[in-house]
Amino acid sequence: MIDSTIYLVGIRKENGEYEKEANSCQLCKKMIINAGIKSVVVKADTDTGYRIVDVKDWIENDELLERKNNLLI
Numbered sequence: 001m002i003d004s005t006i007y008l009v010g011i012r013k014e015n016g017e018y019e020k021e022a023n024s025c026q027l028c029k030k031m032i033i034n035a036g037i038k039s040v041v042v043k044a045d046t047d048t049g050y051r052i053v054d055v056k057d058w059i060e061n062d063e064l065l066e067r068k069n070n071l072l073i
């Protein structure tokens with residue numbers, strides 16, 4: 001799966017509509033990173049109908065790591 005692409009669509013179970021701000025949860029982000037996936041294509045409310053997430057950004061801007069660092073300060 002190294003350098004591969006995964007596709008994500010969020011659908012609200014209450015009404016079956018697309019989630020406009022869909023994103024991976026922290027657990028899925030870790031699995032995607034560990035699998036070596038390069039990009040996530042997310043169906044979104046944009047001009048193109050999707051947005052592309054560069055997984056490298058998740059690695060470089062790890063929210064969990066930032067929170068951990070804040071606790072240490």
Ligand SMILES: [Zn+2]
Binds near residue numbers: 024025026027028
């Ligand atoms: Zn998840």
